[in-house]
Amino acid sequence: MLLFHTMRFLILIVFGLAIVSVVEAKTVCDLHLSRIKNMPFTGQRGQDAHYDAIKNAGKSAVPCLIANVTNRRYAPDPRPIPRWGTIRTTIGHRAVYMLWDMTNVDPIKMLPRRYQRLHEQIGVYALDEYLLDGRANPRTLQRKLWRWYRTTYLPYMKGNAT
Numbered sequence: 345m346l347l348f349h350t351m352r353f354l355i356l357i358v359f360g361l362a363i364v365s366v367v368e369a370k371t372v373c374d375l376h377l378s379r380i381k382n383m384p385f386t387g388q389r390g391q392d393a394h395y396d397a398i399k400n401a402g403k404s405a406v407p408c409l410i411a412n413v414t415n416r417r418y419a420p421d422p423r424p425i426p427r428w429g430t431i432r433t434t435i436g437h438r439a440v441y442m443l444w445d446m447t448n449v450d451p452i453k454m455l456p457r458r459y460q461r462l463h464e465q466i467g468v469y470a471l472d473e474y475l476l477d478g479r480a481n482p483r484t485l486q487r488k489l490w491r492w493y494r495t496t497y498l499p500y501m502k503g504n505a506t
Contacts, residue, residue: 372401373408377438383422383445395422398442403501406447410493412439413486431472436482440471443489447497454488 415435463470
């Protein structure tokens with residue numbers, strides 16, 4: 345009887361810790377993604393505490409970043425690049441930039457051909473255009489990122505586990 349209660353107690357602890365780790369990863373995005381003021385080109389740390397917090401969360405932040413791709417709340421562009429037209433970036437843009445920075449996934453390759461050709465002309469601004477051109481575009485990119493996460497990123501992470 346004591347063994348049964350001990351096992352039940354241990355299962356509850358493990359289950360609780362698993363939930364806390366998932367919630368903690370989401371909290372990292374919720375606390376920091378909208379507050380990033382400077383997102384460096386080269387991934388240098390130490391310039392923005394919020395950027396660093398998400399980078400430090402590492403692979404545990406990837407699911408919440410993908411979940412935020414459809415967040416349409418406006419936020420200033422944290423990249424140190426000249427502004428492009430009247431584009432107003434969103435939290436979703438920031439999530440895509442962070443994914444690109446942290447995992448080296450190339451979202452440009454996930455865009456329709458029209459935007460890939462546009463990328464050849466205007467660079468990364470083609471991604472911004474895509475995310476703002478259609479209401480369904482962020483959701484479409486998010487679905488592609490989830491597919492990439494399940495089929496490419498997770499197996500890669502499992503294969504490199506030590």
